[in-house]
Amino acid sequence: MNKSIPPPFRLSAVRNSLALLCLVQCAAVSAEQPETNLPALRRAIKDLTRTFESRYPQGGRFLAELEELEKAASTQQDIRRPFLALRRKALLANPLLDFNEILLVKRPADSPSLGLPQNWQSNCSLQRTGYDDALCVLSFKEEGAEPRTLFKPGGKFVGDVDLHWDADRVLFSMPGPDGRWQVSELNLQKTPSPRQLTGEQPDVDSYDACYLPNGRIAFTSTASFVGVPCVNGSAHVANIYQMNADGGQTRQICFDQEHNWCPTAMNDGRILYARWEYADTPHSNSRLLFTMNPDGTSQSAYLGSGSYWPNSFFYARPVPGHPTKVVSVIGGHHDHPRMGELVIFDPQQGRHEGQPAVQRIPGYGKKVEPLIRDGLTKDSWPKFLHPWPLSEKYFLVACKRTPQSPWGLCLADIFDNLLPLQQMPDFALLEPIPLRKSDPPPVIPDRIDPARTDALVVLQDIYAGDGLRGVPRGTVKELRLFTYHYAYQGMGGLLGVVGMDGPWDIKRVLGTVPVEADGSACFHVPANTPISIQPLDAEGKALQLMRSWMTAMPGETVQCTGCHDRQDRTPPAREFYAMHKEPSLITPWHGPVRGFSYPRDVQPVIDRHCVGCHDGQSPPNGAPIPDLRGTEMLTDWTSVTPGNGGYAKTAGKF
Numbered sequence: 001m002n003k004s005i006p007p008p009f010r011l012s013a014v015r016n017s018l019a020l021l022c023l024v025q026c027a028a029v030s031a032e033q034p035e036t037n038l039p040a041l042r043r044a045i046k047d048l049t050r051t052f053e054s055r056y057p058q059g060g061r062f063l064a065e066l067e068e069l070e071k072a073a074s075t076q077q078d079i080r081r082p083f084l085a086l087r088r089k090a091l092l093a094n095p096l097l098d099f100n101e102i103l104l105v106k107r108p109a110d111s112p113s114l115g116l117p118q119n120w121q122s123n124c125s126l127q128r129t130g131y132d133d134a135l136c137v138l139s140f141k142e143e144g145a146e147p148r149t150l151f152k153p154g155g156k157f158v159g160d161v162d163l164h165w166d167a168d169r170v171l172f173s174m175p176g177p178d179g180r181w182q183v184s185e186l187n188l189q190k191t192p193s194p195r196q197l198t199g200e201q202p203d204v205d206s207y208d209a210c211y212l213p214n215g216r217i218a219f220t221s222t223a224s225f226v227g228v229p230c231v232n233g234s235a236h237v238a239n240i241y242q243m244n245a246d247g248g249q250t251r252q253i254c255f256d257q258e259h260n261w262c263p264t265a266m267n268d269g270r271i272l273y274a275r276w277e278y279a280d281t282p283h284s285n286s287r288l289l290f291t292m293n294p295d296g297t298s299q300s301a302y303l304g305s306g307s308y309w310p311n312s313f314f315y316a317r318p319v320p321g322h323p324t325k326v327v328s329v330i331g332g333h334h335d336h337p338r339m340g341e342l343v344i345f346d347p348q349q350g351r352h353e354g355q356p357a358v359q360r361i362p363g364y365g366k367k368v369e370p371l372i373r374d375g376l377t378k379d380s381w382p383k384f385l386h387p388w389p390l391s392e393k394y395f396l397v398a399c400k401r402t403p404q405s406p407w408g409l410c411l412a413d414i415f416d417n418l419l420p421l422q423q424m425p426d427f428a429l430l431e432p433i434p435l436r437k438s439d440p441p442p443v444i445p446d447r448i449d450p451a452r453t454d455a456l457v458v459l460q461d462i463y464a465g466d467g468l469r470g471v472p473r474g475t476v477k478e479l480r481l482f483t484y485h486y487a488y489q490g491m492g493g494l495l496g497v498v499g500m501d502g503p504w505d506i507k508r509v510l511g512t513v514p515v516e517a518d519g520s521a522c523f524h525v526p527a528n529t530p531i532s533i534q535p536l537d538a539e540g541k542a543l544q545l546m547r548s549w550m551t552a553m554p555g556e557t558v559q560c561t562g563c564h565d566r567q568d569r570t571p572p573a574r575e576f577y578a579m580h581k582e583p584s585l586i587t588p589w590h591g592p593v594r595g596f597s598y599p600r601d602v603q604p605v606i607d608r609h610c611v612g613c614h615d616g617q618s619p620p621n622g623a624p625i626p627d628l629r630g631t632e633m634l635t636d637w638t639s640v641t642p643g644n645g646g647y648a649k650t651a652g653k654f
Contacts, residue, residue, distance in 0.1 A: 035080065035084075036080055036083045036084075040364065040417045041087050041091075043364070044091060044417050045059055045063055045066065046063070047415065048090075048094055056093060058090075062089070062093075065082075066086060066090075069082060069083055087419060092411075094390075096390040098436070099434045099435060100139060100140075101138060101435040102138045102140050102432045102433065103135070103136075103161065103163060103431075103433040103434075104135075104138055104147060104409060104431055105133060105134070105135060105136070105429070105431045106147050106424075107131065107133045107158075107428045108131070108428075109425075109427055111157075111428075113126060113337060114407075115133070115159055116385075117337060117338065119311075119312055119314075119332070119334075119337060119338065120228055120230070120235055120333065122208070122220065122222075122236070122238040123160070123181050123205065124181055124207075125236070128175050128181075129155065131156055131158075132154070132156075133153075133158035133159070133174075134151065134152040135152070135158050135186070136150060137150060140421045140422065145422070146422075147422070147429070150186070150192070151194065152192075156174050157174050159172065159431065160173040160209065160431075161431045162209060163433045163435070164211050165438050165439065166437055167437045167438070168189055169187045169188060170185070170186050171183060171184070171197075171217065171219075172185075172186065173206075173209070178202060180203075180206075181206060181207045182196050182198045183207060184196045184197060197247035198221070198243070198247060198250075200250075204221060205221065205222045206220070206221040207219065208220040208263065209263075210265060210271075213265060213294070213440045213443045213444075214446075215245055216244055216245065217242065217243050217245060218241070218271055218294070219241055219242075219243065220238035220241070220259075220263070221238055221250075221252075222237065223239075223241065224237060224239050224255070224486075226257070226258075226488065227487050227491055227492055228258060228259075228278075228492070229487045229491075229492030230283065231492075232491070233490045233492045234490065237256075237257075237486070239252060239260050240252075240254040240271075242295075251296075252528070253292070253296030253553070254292075254296070254299070256551070257276075257277065257530065257549070258276035258277065260274065261273065261276075261314060262314060262316060264316070266291065267320065267323070268442065268444075269293075269441040269443060270292060270293055270298075271293070272290075273289075273291075274289055274290070275288050275290045276288075278504055279505065279532070279547060279548065280545060281547045283333070283504075284333035284334070285308040285309070285374075287304070288302075288303065288313070289302040289313045289326070290302055293444050294444055295446040295447060295553060296551075296553045297447045297552075297556045298447075298556075299551055301351070301567075303326075303356055305352070307351075309354065309372060310331070310376060311330070311373075311376050312330060312331045312332065312340070314329045314330075314338050314340070315329045315338070315385065317388065319344070319389045319391065320390070321392075322392055324346055325344060325345065325346045325358065326346075327343070327344050327389050328342075329341070329342060329343075329384050329385060332375045332377060332378065333375075335377060336378060339377075339385050340384065341360055341383075342360065342395070342397060343357055343358075343359070344414070347567075351566065353370045354367075354370040357370075361384075361395070361412050361413075362412075362416040381400075382399050382405075382418070384397050384398065384399055385399075386430055386432065388434065393413055393414045394412070394414075395412045396409065396433075396434070397409075397410055397412050398428070398431065405423070406423045406424060407427075407429060408424070409422050409432050447555075448554050448555050449554055449555025450554055452527065452555040453527055454525065454554070455524070455525055455552030455553065455554065455558060456524060456558070457522070457523055457524075457557075458559045458579070459479075459522070459559075460520055460559070460561050460562065460574075460576055461519040461562050462476050462479075462535055462563050463476070463519045463563070465561065465564045466563075466566075467562070468562075468563045473518075473519065475537055475538075476543060477515060477536060478512040478513065478515055478540070480533070480589075481509075481512070481525065481532075482508060482509045482510055482531070482596075483507075483508050483526075483530055483531055484530050485505060486505050506596070508596070509594075510525075510526075510593055511588045512536065512587050512589065516578050518576050522579065522581065522583045523584040524583050524584070524585055525586070527552055527556070528552075528553065528554065530549040530551050531549055531550055532546045532548065598630075599630060603630045606630065610628045611629055613625065614626055614629070
């Protein structure tokens with residue numbers, strides 16, 4: 001539980017100012033590299049020679065050729081052509097490139113929005129027609145080879161490609177016969193007829209699927225019928241579901257306020273995905289990396305919880321052979337859609353702000369400095385999409401090197417080499433995947449009990465962690481539990497009079513549970529329900545806020561160390577009082593569970609205790625008295641709504 005709770009906002013004046021957060025203009029990050037980068041190539045050749053030894057037998061000869069080019073360059077000779085030839089030979093001799101073909105998507109460059117949703121959207125917000133995509137393979141070691149078409153539906157989008165570990169079938173998204181987005185599977189040995197796996201309901205979109213080690217499939221779907229509130233619900237939220245390999249037995253496993261994006265299997269069998277948080281926190285800087293087991297249990301933040309940088313993680317993938325490293329495209333909110341900078345992260349270094357950033361690519365030897373900015377990567381080049389790590393040093397990736405360049409496939413490395421493999425002026429080449437078999441991750445057994453409707457939360461010590469640092473022990477008497485009622489599709493809005501980036505959704509108070517004298521608690525919660533927590537003092541006052549939520553699967557036991565505690569801290573094992581008692585049931589809050597309402601729940605108290613004096617009548621010759629009757633409506637508020645390429649300012653009455 002604690003892993004999904006951002007730490008409290010104890011921030012510097014600059015970070016605590018939302019205006020500065022969104023509007024500060026910083027120098028552009030430019031990572032563009034010279035085309036003849038001799039030091040970068042030398043670093044890569046030396047690394048390959050040292051790492052692979054006899055498997056990279058020509059390393060010495062490549063270094064000798066490079067030395068000759070360096071001498072020629074020192075005498076002002078033009079070395080561009082021989083350098084590019086040497087770079088291609090040396091980098092393609094990498095033993096990690098033990099395959100001959102790359103699976104890719106070939107998309108016309110004039111496709112609507114290039115088939116990329118805005119950063120507050122998912123696929124179903126895209127235009128559904130106007131594409132002419134093809135699923136292709138590229139013999140990338142043959143210079144000048146063009147992609148060979150495997151499947152082309154004709155006038156449709158094809159994307160979100162995921163290759164099975166047996167390399168004999170792929171999942172992808174495209175509009176189905178009814179125009180809704182659907183998940184399909186193509187058997188590469190029996191092309192060209194894919195089978196559609198989703199589509200049981202006519203008003204639901206499904207896409208962005210990945211294979212799981214247990215034989216099931218994770219995918220995102222709009223079946224929750226939730227809408228993004230800041231665009232009045234016009235962007236339909238997609239949460240993660242799972243299904244059997246044949247498309248049957250679908251079950252929702254994420255119950256989140258906003259989108260889940262880019263699920264993929266990790267090396268240890270868990271699912272890595274992005275989750276957008278929008279509750280009581282700046283929405284432009286809260287797309288976190290999360291992990292969970294394939295059955296939906298153990299949902300916890302992996303990177304970015306409580307951080308303002310980076311704003312967004314997209315297309316994150318685990319580094320093969322490494323227990324914790326991932327590579328991801330990072331970007332802003334009102335920014336170029338999905339594309340951005342390529343950064344390697346390692347949560348072993350830390351999990352907040354710039355702590356986990358190992359390196360930006362290109363950016364050899366440079367510290368990655370967090371930039372607090374809404375349009376995080378607008379002026380940063382090159383732009384990247386869809387990284388596929390071959391190791392912690394070498395990556396296949398889609399790249400647009402300059403604003404004028406086409407989207408092509410490249411081999412990138414941590415040494416600042418960016419080797420073009422193929423680019424075509426009128427097409428974008430995207431989603432590169434090595435076409436080869438690979439070992440699947442281990443299978444994590446299911447831990448849910450489908451017959452149950454509840455789960456158990458075990459909290460060891462509410463005082464552990466940053467959230468209640470300095471609060472005397474014994475202060476916390478209860479925990480208030482509440483859930484959210486998310487806005488439906490076509491609903492929601494910018495009711496900025498209530499709070500900035502605050503209560504977008506209705507809070508429904510479930511009730512309270514007791515906290516033991518040693519700070520421990522053990523209690524039942526409803527399963528499949530987003531739950532947030534407030535520790536309360538003896539008067540029922542909240543001591544801290546959970547600007548996030550947790551969700552437990554049926555029959556799951558969720559364990560938490562403390563309030564806003566961090567994953568990198570391991571508390572000492574000890575007995576605690578709550579473990580020796582029966583788990584608590586939630587004590588309801590003044591009646592049935594319902595949405596919290598100021599007029600219904602607060603105004604009667606004001607009427608009873610305050611309105612006798614604060615009744616809107618100012619005494620003669622006296623100072624005006626605030627009117628607390630709750631009958632005066634605000635009419636002078638404004639909100640800013642993202643529009644096409646800018647903002648539209650609206651005013652209203654509340």
